[in-house]
Amino acid sequence: MDRKRCCVKLSVHPSRGLMDEKFTVLVQNVLPGFQLTVYAFYKCEGGYSWEAFAHYTASATGAVNVSEDPSRGGTYSGVEPMGLMWSLRPVPGSKSGLRMRKMNVQTPMEVTISVYQGHLTEGFVDQVPLAAVVVERWYMAPGVRRIPITEGGLTATLFLPSGPGPFPGLLDLWGGGGKLVEYRAALLASHGIAAMALDYLTPQITKETGKMQHPQILGSRIAMLGLSFGTSVTLRMAVYSQVIKLRCAVCISGSHVQPIDGSVAQIMTSFNDNADKTRFNEEQHVIWRDLLMPIPTDASLKVDVGRLRCPLLLVVGEDDQNWPSYESAMDMKEMMQRAGNEHLLTVLSYPNAGHLIEPPFTPSARASAFKTISNTPQTGVCVFMVLWGGEPVAHSVAQEDSWRKTLVFLRVHLSSWAISPDSRFIF
């Protein structure tokens, strides 16, 4: 019996945390100078295996602290406290084009963290680790309530923070892939914001005349957060809606370029009109950023952000290969400067970050499979290998930094004087 095994002490603290919280991985009771590999393993809801690993050398006290010590190689290098999360990638031999997205937010991600002797790069499954622990990563803080909404033809999920309220409200919109993705709204509720994730593409809404049906319970003053195509909808609402008065808006990886007359569905069609501008890289990954380029000068082809009356936070990755988000941000800045409302604008622009700027520590990939919702029944659903762009370390930095700043932005602008006497929400 290998006595050495029982001596290695491995701990992760906190063992249960929110997805956007950091943890500390500590290895103790090994010999000074001992070479080891810290390994993370996760089996996602789709049944696919993901892994990350890093090579460390124990200190003079026989310990490794992942938050403080440098990795000498693996799926990340250098000092990266959360590298074991954001550098997770499908194990060798996996199906291509995978993207990690938790659909059931009521259960945690369970990641197994192990420590192996030596500097390994493969064959983890065939070796017995020295020790292993499990860490739970939650999207919902204790007490956060998940409320599915189906009234009024909507497909949405509302997340209420724990406590009596009242809470500021936010509408959370994802991109052109459709589907109801809840994890960002769940995390926002864990930070005290009542957030509703809205599936605005699959239901009737695409057939509406551009006016978005909004649920009464949110009242008329809320924040809106959109990513990718969600930005197109958010900007349109922020500037033109007579019904929704936004308190503030956050737009991630999107553009203001869209035909301003016409429905939300028609925005998508207009992109398809430029489909011939699609490019491909050497790996045949689809690059769609040129579909909206060059940024038009014609005012009818872009949201008139000069008329914006609420604060706007733009988050863009400079290596976005899917949308020309950086160029759009620069054009929006210029338009607002000319209109005199530039003081409302904050731009967070991240070098070498890609399109999918997700909550912190979410693994990113330069490309993945993407299913579009087609609005013409004939074409149906198409799957592409889409290039998002981004270099992993820089992209991870962008996710962590922009999330923190987004939370501050929302907190600052969602404070208010007035309270509806009968509602939990403020206006």
Added chain:
Amino acid sequence: EGAPVSLVRARWLQSVVISVTPSRALVDETFRVAVQNLPPGSPVTLHSLHRSEDEDLWEAFGHYVSDSRGTVSVADDFSFGGTYTGKEAMGLLWSMSPVPGSREGLRLRKKNVCIPQLVNISVYGGHVEEGFGERLPLASTLTERWHLGPGVRRIEISERGVRGTLFIPPGPGPFPGMLDMWGGGGGLLEYRSALLASHGYASLALEYFTAGELKSADKEFSYFETAFNIVREHPQVIPDRVGLFGLSLGSLMASYLAAESSVIEPRCCVCVSGGHLYPRGANLQQLFRAYSSHSHKLRVDEHNREIWRSINLPIPEDLSQKLDVGKINCPMLLVNGIDDQNWPTVECAEDMAHMMRAAGKEHLLTRIEYPDAGHLIEPPYSPHSRATKFIKDVILLWGGQTKPHADAQEDSWRNILAFLQKHLYCTQNPKAKM
């Protein structure tokens, strides 16, 4: 109050933020409770509320004053009143007691360890003493307290006549093992074993008689030896690193096994609130009969609560009435409360030390005794009950004062984990091929 005042209050109302970090933790981990965005220098009450599995409500509260930045930090600030005072980071947990109007003699014990204890932590304006249920808090949040760490496996054991639940830590192992025995209340209590497994020990919570059926307990010692072997023989347990952990009657069982068993060799033994008074050669049935014969010495206090400690005092000189602790060959940690009203644990510990010294085994013994701590020395931050219902409607006096008892639980647990680490996990670095 006119409209402008309520508008101001309303604004204050919506921006107060309360946080508990970490929001999910093991029951023996500390947390930091903080409130922000209060007006500076304002009196507030921090309040905790828990609905037990038996549907009883437990609460605690502390009175604070926000600082110049409008914050309150329970870990750093003074409580000026409530169920605890002073700088007490975990006071909102260990000073909990049943809410006014509750049933008598309650004890808080987790039955289902697979789900956490949910505790509501709120902040109220002003220094409130009662009626929390009728007020609206300024803010509140929920925190989860777990006995079971992530990845710990729970295995129901029903083999070779032994009943219990085995908890195995995550990872390949193999792990040191533990046989975990509770006291005279009987039944199957899993929470301490779940917690021990969360600290790296494969621990078997043993049921050796049904809850409340102490008088009919008839297990022979072979039952305990078989249970020990079930742990020892498990493929993920290191066979020569299995210890014993007992509280109260369980502690007496642990000491018996350490002294008398020729079948098992515990690596070490943790005895909480136990003793060594045991007619030699007796089985469990005979043991109870022997104790019952002294029941005329039973006293009751002014509230009619039974005090058992004097039943077996003075400690007999007659060696045939005591375990032969001189035969013990493993390290022993004795943890006792000096205000134990249920068992003369300190007097026993003293006598055990005397007997072991005579046998040249004193170096194996470590004694920790806590002033004003009672009999039920549990894992940290669990509420203290000076007296609770034991079997049927009898209320037993356990002893202890809340604050010293809470300190004893926190300190003893730390000592217990260090003792187990020392004797069941290696401390020296191994000579390994590197």
